[in-house]
Structures are given as C-alpha cells and as structure tokens.
Amino acid sequence: MDLSIVIVNYNTKKLTIDCIQSVLNSKLNFQYEIFVVDNASSDGSVEKIKKIFPHVYVISNKENAGFSKANNQAIKECNGRYVLLLNSDTIVNKDTLDEMIRFMDGEMNVGAVGCEVNLPDGTLDKACHRGFPTPEASFYYMIGLAKKFPNSPKYNSYHKSYMNMSEVHDIDCLVGAFMMVRREAFEQVGLLDEEFFMYGEDIDWCYRIKEFGWRIVYNPTVSITHYKGASSRRKPFKIVYEFHRAMYLFHKKHFATKYNFFVNSLVYMGIISKLTFATINNFLKRVR
DSSP: OOEEEEEEESSOHHHHHHHHHHHHTSOOOSOEEEEEEEESOSSSHHHHHHHHOTTSEEEEESSOOOHHHHHHHHHTTOOOSEEEEEOTTEEEOTTHHHHHHHHHHHOTTEEEEEEEEEOTTSOBOGGGSBOOOOHHHHHHHHTTHHHHOTTOTTTTTTTOTTSOTTSOEEOSBOOTTEEEEEHHHHHHHOSOOTTSSSSSHHHHHHHHHHHTTOEEEEEEEEEEEEOTTSTTSSOHHHHHHHHHHHHHHHHHHHTGGGSOHHHHHHHHHHHHHHHHHHHHHHHHHHHO
C-alpha cells in the first residue's frame, strides 16, 4: 500500500462525499486506501458514506473525539508508506496525489509535504505555509507588522510569504487540511498529540518531525481547494476556546522553557486577552 488517506468527518456529509469523490477521480498510479473517521455526526454521514463508498473504511465514534484522536485512530489501522491527513472540506485536483507521492519517493529525507491550498475564491490559504509561532513571530503578526512588511524575514516570520511561493522549498509547518507524512517519520516521532482537540496539532507534529531531523516541504506545483471551516461553524464558542487553548498548549510544550517568566507571562496574558475579546465579539455577532 502506497498511500493511506485519512478524512475526519463531523456533520459534513455532503462535503465529505465530494472530497472522497475527488480522490476517486484522481489520476493515481499508486495503491491507496481511504479511511473516514466520523466523530458522532448527527446528519446521517456514516450510513450515506458506507452506502456510496463500500470500499472506504469507516470508523464510527460514539462521541466527538476531536481531530487529533480521530486521525490517530485511522493511522493506527492504515498500511500506507505515506499517510495523508485530508480535511473533509477539501477538493483534490486530479494530479495532486500522484505528484506528491512521486515527490516523496524522490526526496527520502522529507518527513512531511504539503501542497498549495487555495480557498474557493482562488486566494491562498495562508495556513498551508507557516513559520513556527514563536512569541516574536506572533507579536509581529498580531500588531500588524507582518502585514505592513510582508517581504521582511524578521517581521513576517509567521507566514513567511517573503519566500518564493511558486517554488518548492522547506518550511516550518504545514496545515492539517493536507499533510502527507512518511511512515518512517511518524513511527519515529509518534502520532498526533491528542491534547490538541482540533487546532495546533498540525504545528506540533511538524515541530516534532523537524526536531528529529526530517525536512518539512511546501510543494506548490500541485494544489487543492479548501472550503475552510465547514465543520467548525456549529459550535462557535467551542471552536474559539480550542483555538486559543491550542496556542497555550503549544507554547507551554515547546517554548516555555526557552523564555523567561516575564515573556511567558506576556504570552499567556495575550492568549487570555485574545480569547476574551474573541468570545465577546462572537457573542455580540450572535445577538445581532
């Protein structure tokens, strides 16, 4: 088995079906398998997917286990030389998977690779091309210096858009919407950290993969379309909370010991303040 594709579904029946169909429509000259892990959807996803795609392996959870745990459930069962994390709200272009496998076969020191991820309007989903969220990078991003100086390696180290976005190059982290990982890499590094419910797990995985000496590569020669946030619209406060909790978890896990008490305090205060503002803003939107 060359490729194991893992799709986590949570009340995105139509999108998941379209995503699977886009994979089946791909020009793939390799052996592959598809796993769908359903996180207790209430829209009849499991029954419909099993009926339309009887060859797809479906794991049905009785509760929402989160993105990390759900992916891990399938990864433990898969057989591929490579594992692809693929969001349910994505459409894969016909040549994307084939080209990415060929790329990985030719670059044996690459632990994970991502492609160009485009939003429906054709613009780039910036999450597919990121630097690690150090306190400095996050600060410059939050106060707007990254946007004001997009070509500055110092101020725009969060998204690193000063790099040549049309050429293949190494990057710090990819997005979990499309991340192809070499089996040898995740067997050495370990699976996704299940402390992260549905944000930050991709950054954490990339960080650990790089720590073990593997390369993380952005390959814009192929692309997918990402209908972003489809499953996250249903519980807005839960999503807002988990997004900010992931910031805290990642900093505490990887950066807290590298900075002094003052810097760490500022980081945690910033996360709390941002969470508070986002919660209030979200509440006011719902009231309106």
